[in-house]
Amino acid sequence: MADLDNAYALNGPDDCRRLYAQWAASYDTGFAADMEYRLPAHVAMAFLAHGGGDADAVLDVGAGTGLLAASLREQGFEGAIDGVDLSAEMLARAGEKRLYRALYRADITAPLPFSGPYSGIVSSGTFTHGHVGPEAIDRLESVAAPGALFALSINAGVYAAQGFDAALARRPGVTLVEVPIYGAAAAGHDPAHAADRGLIALWRHRA
Numbered sequence: 001m002a003d004l005d006n007a008y009a010l011n012g013p014d015d016c017r018r019l020y021a022q023w024a025a026s027y028d029t030g031f032a033a034d035m036e037y038r039l040p041a042h043v044a045m046a047f048l049a050h051g052g053g054d055a056d057a058v059l060d061v062g063a064g065t066g067l068l069a070a071s072l073r074e075q076g077f078e079g080a081i082d083g084v085d086l087s088a089e090m091l092a093r094a095g096e097k098r099l100y101r102a103l104y105r106a107d108i109t110a111p112l113p114f115s116g117p118y119s120g121i122v123s124s125g126t127f128t129h130g131h132v133g134p135e136a137i138d139r140l141e142s143v144a145a146p147g148a149l150f151a152l153s154i155n156a157g158v159y160a161a162q163g164f165d166a167a168l169a170r171r172p173g174v175t176l177v178e179v180p181i182y183g184a185a186a187a188g189h190d191p192a193h194a195a196d197r198g199l200i201a202l203w204r205h206r207a
C-alpha cells in the first residue's frame with residue numbers, strides 16, 4: 001500500500017509510474033478519504049475566484065484520478081477539461097468518472113504531445129516532494145493561450161527548496177494563496193503530514 005512517505009521519496013518518472021500503478025485503485029477511497037484531502041477543492045475555488053469560470057478549456061496537470069476535475073464541476077465550472085498524467089492506471093480511474101474531454105498520458109517535464117491552447121491551466125498535488133519541479137512550468141506555458149489563468153498548487157515544503165520562488169518571480173503578477181492540504185481527520189491517519197500546507201500560485205500568462 002502506497003503512502004505519502006513513499007510518494008515524497010520518488011525520484012524521476014519511472015519511480016512515479018511504479019508508485020501510482022499500485023496506488024490508483026485505493027487513492028480515492030483510502031488516501032483521499034482518510035486524509036480528508038482538500039487540495040483539489042481549494043485549487044478549484046481559487047481558480048474560479050480569480051476569473052477562471054470564463055475559460056473555455058482547461059488543462060488539469062497531473063490529473064491523477066480526476067479529483068480536481070470533480071471539484072471544478074461541483075463548483076460550477078462548465079468549460080471543457082482535459083487532463084495529462086504520467087500514470088496510465090491513475091488516468092484509467094479519471095476516465096471512469098467521465099469528467100474529461102481528453103486524457104493524455106505524458107511526462108510534463110518533456111515536450112508535450114498536444115498543443116491546446118488552453119485558457120486555464122490547473123493542478124493539485126503534482127508540484128510536491130519527489131514529483132515535478134518548476135522546470136515544467138515552461139512546458140505548460142507552451143500550451144497556454146495568451147492571458148490564460150494558471151492555478152497550480154505547490155507543496156510549501158518544496159516552494160523555496162526547489163526554486164519555485166525564483167521561477168515565479170520571473171512571471172509578473174503572481175498571487176499566492178496558502179491553504180491546508182488535509183482536513184482534521186488526517187491527524188489520526190498520518191500525523192507527520194497532517195498539517196502540510198500548499199501554496200496556490202495564480203497568474204495570467206503573458207505570451
Ligand SMILES: C[S@@+](CC[C@H](N)C(=O)[O-])C[C@H]1O[C@@H](n2cnc3c(N)ncnc32)[C@H](O)[C@@H]1O
Pocket residue numbers: 013016017020039040061062063064065066067068084085086087090106107108109123124125126131132
Ligand atoms: C499526488 S497525485 C495528484 C493527483 C490529482 N491531481 C489529485 O490532486 O488528486 C500526483 C500526480 O502527478 C502525476 N505525475 C507525477 N509526475 C508527473 C510527470 N512528470 N508528468 C505528468 N504527471 C506526473 C502522478 O502520476 C500523479 O497522478
